[in-house]
Amino acid sequence: MSKKEQHQDASQSHTPLGQLGEFGLIEHLTRDFDLRHASSLLGVGDDAAVIAGGDAALVVSTDLLIEGIHFDLMYHPLKHLGYKAVVVNLSDIYAMNAIPEQITVSVGVSNRFSVEAMEEFYAGIGRACELYHVDLVGGDTSSSNKGMIISVTAIGRARPEEIVRRSGAQVGDLVCVSGNLGAAYLGLQILEREKQIYLSQPDVQPDLEGQNYLIERQLKPEARRDLIRHLREAGIQPTAMIDISDGMASDLMHICKASGVGAYVEEGNIPMRQESELMALKFKLDPLTCALNGGEDYELLFTASADDLEKLRTLPDIYISGEIVSQDDGVTLHTNGGKIVPLTAPGWQHF
């Protein structure tokens, strides 16, 4: 194509990216892509892709993390960042009810980074590989003109019948969540507040005393590998599952949309730690909104048959927050005051 043709192309219609939103955009762009290989069992649209690999199904997930958008090096130690970059990808593999085994990591950094800084970052990656028992098998380093860019691909394995998609939720299923919500978001608020104070008064030491839990949930989250093991031991096969990265409301809507169902959650059954509630009030934020829309909790949100209720009750860290209903009933919140309101999910508008 000549430069002239390019200029003509550029003069065509311009729909702003924000009009479609992040989820809408990838759906829109990949809607005409066919799957040609029998080994491509599941394509774009879930937490991970599924590929046939002999008796096992291989589950592949990939994530791009960009400085200034997904993380802030002013308060994110590089070791924690390396750890988190791996963990958030593993979380996607667990959300398919599969066990991650390999990762590849590609990093772009400008030359303001030192070898020692990169060693810190890889130390965090190594720690995550060790704790989650995965192998780093590929990737490379490259330069970037501005900021740090991290791309992680995780590959996991499961028996084909074990794979849990977003699309299997049935009317009557229980809506379950694996842990308390909102803490990572409130940790972020604390870090952002301290950053602003530091920028205006560089000699003031940060006041992070007693807020370790919230901050760690933001900077060094864990993926719920233990839950996958517990579910298998208890003989529970979830009907649908997703990891909570955008916020429980948004992620529940992903399950409902993919499954063609509605759901309700009860305000009183949305797990939240007292310290998260108190911190929300300190920031003049609604605690419930933090829990429902905060995001980055990396807890697992899943649905299971009501027949599994007794089994679910024996598991640690399982909160039964609601129920799947018909699509016509929508996705709603039952408040403590007895009201039924539509669940809203602003999620994270990147564009």
Place this chain on the structure above:
Amino acid sequence: MSKKEQHQDASQSHTPLGQLGEFGLIEHLTRDFDLRHASSLLGVGDDAAVIAGGDAALVVSTDLLIEGIHFDLMYHPLKHLGYKAVVVNLSDIYAMNAIPEQITVSVGVSNRFSVEAMEEFYAGIGRACELYHVDLVGGDTSSSNKGMIISVTAIGRARPEEIVRRSGAQVGDLVCVSGNLGAAYLGLQILEREKQIYLSQPDVQPDLEGQNYLIERQLKPEARRDLIRHLREAGIQPTAMIDISDGMASDLMHICKASGVGAYVEEGNIPMRQESELMALKFKLDPLTCALNGGEDYELLFTASADDLEKLRTLPDIYISGEIVSQDDGVTLHTNGGKIVPLTAPGWQHF
């Protein structure tokens, strides 16, 4: 870690990234990473990782492309860029003698991009998927604060015994290359020249007449899938293989280092098109240097047993350029004038 500790960390020693170089850096950072899974057949250090998947071996490669470092949107049409981003990854899979079947693509773009621009980019991805018969199975879009960032992961398959690593070259093996070299680099010189003219005189139309071949080798390269088929049909199993992304000299050195051998190439047997030679002279560049160090040709460089010489001669597009020798003899160039000089590979110093 508190902010104070971070500051202390930051005050530790600082080795500039450039001191290790791109290849040195990833080697350095990943040297202590163990492989824990029996399914992790091959880790970092080749064109792609190899993972067991039933009877097949799965081959995984990942690449990060950053605007301003790896591509320039001023002259790279988005459709060609999407095509190239896929093709350069597939090239890594072919370089393992495997057949790619799936890709994932993650893209970060700022909101100066329109939906239509992203559609162009995905049209190029779709075209590559179609021509190379691969499935797009995952990935997403995200925002970036500056510039476009592309991360592609490709997954291929082969019988385990078919996989060709960089490390199998033996003394006496033939050094072969699948096509002419230097054209992509000279295409880049033309595009850079036209960009400079355009920036200083925006009303001057670009002069690309008759240079389509060189420009297309840069903007829309192809991966040598045909060669992999031809080698199989002829019953040739290369002993080592790599795709030429950094330049033949640099990539031959990768094979030699991994195999613990030396090599020589003969100046007269390094394939180059006449139009590349003429363009090199027009730019006052040494044609041989363009061929040996230009990079981005995405031809395959491989070694094969001398017993396969007759079979190799029946294949189209195979140039026998040299021979593997003992490590002590180094990696050298035999010039047309009868001199033996060390092969130098500046490659691409990113940092």
